[in-house]
Amino acid sequence: MYYIEQTVTSFIASAAFGMIFNAPKKALWQCGLAGMVGWVLYIWLQDVGVQKLAATVVAAYCVTMISYFFAKKYRKPIIVFSVSGIIPLVPGGLAYDAMRSAVENQYDQAVQSGAVAFMMSGAIALGLLLSEVTNQVIRKIRASKTT
């Protein structure tokens, strides 16, 4: 039940984000799908006992790989699909905690939450980087096969 709830809401949220960013109508389904897979993977990995950071890397990687696939298939720029999928992974909650602690004059906690939020952003970047590398490798292999 919990997973169904998460699947449905993450799909709707990602598709809604696609609309806010003015994605073409036909691409909204794919936006939702990319976001859904990323998010469900993220919470599932955490349930299995994977660290939050590692889960973020894997989820960001998968979102971008799926977006590459869609970009190739539908001949659209990749950001059309990847942006709304990445958004749920952005560490908004941690940034909020950092802000709240700072307001409450608990600077040690603020710095702590801020550092974790920063690391999470780094993890998203790493996921994007890895998928870029994978994509380049695939392209190289394909190119060498055809020649």
Next chain:
Amino acid sequence: MEDSVREEREIMKICLLAGQIMLQSGAETYRVEDTMMRIASSYGIDHTHSYMTPTGIIFSLEDPQPMTRLNRITERTTNLYKIDRVNTLSRKISQGGMSIGEAYRELQEIDRTRAIYPLWLNVLMAAVASGCFLIMFQGTWFDFIPAMLAGGIGYYCSVLLHRLIPVKFFAEFSGALMIGLCAVLFVKYGFGHARDIIVISSVMPLVPGLLITNAIRDLMAGHLVSGLSKGAEAFITSFAIGAGIAFMLSFQ
């Protein structure tokens, strides 16, 4: 000679307009560069150089006569639809299916199109997304409606203020302020339970998601200046959101 220079000028106009539309809509720098080069080379000009930051494009064509133009970009929004259309157009041009005049007319038409979804739909979607994020962040269904309301009001407020006052980070700040206010009031009068989760999920539509991904992708592609400045913009926007929330919470 005269004719070829005139043609070069036309090609320059097309390239710059295409680049401008893409940059204004929030495309990655390497894609803009690639598109401009591709358009130029499919009209027979192979030696081109381009340099761009989020605030301007410098584009130069080498032959038949060296020519360089600068285009200033002031307003940037997120419009994936326009990026997609320019991308499709450049593909059509490089397949050789379009004359220079046709391409320019179509680009002008793309430039004129506004957002494809009306504002009320955007606000509604922001509200729906906020509600869904609440569930994703382990909130209870009881808080679903409060999060929707707060998210929708906050997003509408930031869009409206962005139109009224052209100060970049103020719109996000006041949007976040409204969200904080809504959340505090809802919880105070028993309409919502978990203030923190309501705030976090309603703030999500304001998060500069495109800037964050683009900053990383630009840096990876070696466009250091663009990447860093987009990163700075994303950081300041997030900071403005955080400041709005913090401002509200400090009155508690």
